Amino acid sequence: MPPTLTKKSQELPPSAIRAYNAVVKLLRDRINSGHYQIGEWLPTERILAEDLDVDRRVVRAAVNQLVRDSLVDRRPNCRPIVTSAGQNQSGRSESSVSSSARDPISASNLVALIMWHGGGGGLEQQTNTSQQRIFWGINHTLIGVGYHTVFLDLGQVGEEKDNAEREAAHLRYVMDRGFGGAIFYPYAYRSNHALVQQVLQNTPLIMIDRRVTPIETDFVGPANYQAMYDTVMHLVEQGHRRIAYVTKCEVIQSVQDRMLGYLDAVRKANINEIVLTIPAQNRDFEWTVVDSVFRLPKGERPTAAAVFNDYAACDLVDHLKGLGLSVPEDVALTGFDNITPSHPNGLGMTTVAQPYEEIGKNAAELLLRRFKDPSSPFTSIELPCKLIVRESSRVSENSKIMP
Secondary structure, three states: OOOOOOHHHHOOOHHHHHHHHHHHHHHHHHHHHOOOOOOOEOOOHHHHHHHHOOOHHHHHHHHHHHHHOOOEEOOOOOOOEEOOOOEOOOOOEHHHOOHHHOOOOOHHHEEEEEEOOOOOOOHHHOOOOHHHHHHHHHHHHHHHHOOEEEEEEOOOOOOHHHHHHHHHHHHHHHHHHOOOEEEEOOOOOOOOHHHHHHHHHHOOEEEEOOOOOOOOOEEEEEOHHHHHHHHHHHHHHOOOOOEEEEEEOOOOHHHHHHHHHHHHHHHHOOOOOEEEEEOOOOOHHHOHHHHHHHOOOOOOOOOEEEEOOHHHHHHHHHHHHHOOOOOOOOOEEEOOEOOOOEOOOOOEOEEEEOOHHHHHHHHHHHHHHHHHOOOOOOOEEEEOOEEEOOHHHOOOOOOOOOO
């Protein structure tokens, strides 16, 4: 039986109604067959329109129908997520059985992952982002025991006020919809403290990567301190004695732990500390300290730079180029996160790879443990990272320390 022509679908031109009916049926079939699994995003409107050779308005109207059918869920700034299948265990469609015979997934069997979708060029252009890998680790662990993960996308990270408003909306959504649990990667870590406490009173909540201090929760993140310590010692072993640390002034545990790792490493090597700060937003005129240090004569300026993340490392490459310096010929460079495997100049980036799947897996396991024993002590897990050495930290004649 063709889908009912809703007011939204009736807004389509008559020539598009047949395409609308076909797209609704196809998307339903894909969900029912498991092609689109519960907890996964639907493809973007653009990709679906290209795949099905229809206008994006047709796709939009069809997805709206799936939302009304409770097959997918969509929040502001979020891609639609499959929340239930249209078939029961006997394989009959839900419309062919009585409502008492239906067995939809309860909200209490859903776990929310509240997180930015990641990627700089649009999610559809990204593959295997850190966020997707964390999601996979969570869902792979939970789905075997009857839970399903729903990605609640925070949208593009921006100013803290905007981040706080989006995070608050998603946290309330988790409580209002009765989710069984939540895994939260906070960006507005100085906001919504009372709301986070309220969620904790009703819903098991695991923090990943960052904490909302001083609130105590279960936590999973990378061993940032040790990873940066090992990175700096790698540069020391390459012969560098003037190693700068480039960071942002953010009171985030991960940022602070990486700073401490750098400081302890240079003190262990008995060399001077050179800490350079860059702005939270990339503005050329605020890189004054970095530029002034790297404008020093060859025998005085840093021969290496350890940068607190990969994106900032790529920005630093651009600034050094403007100063007439190249990587690694003049300055050896390391990043952190293994998000961008190469610099803008095409060289491979020496960086730290986080165990993203393991972060998701451990967060899911902590959540399951919290389900079983809500009163158990809070657990904090830091997972080891791996230093991946590539060309950007290669020793060159120019970057060698002069006797």
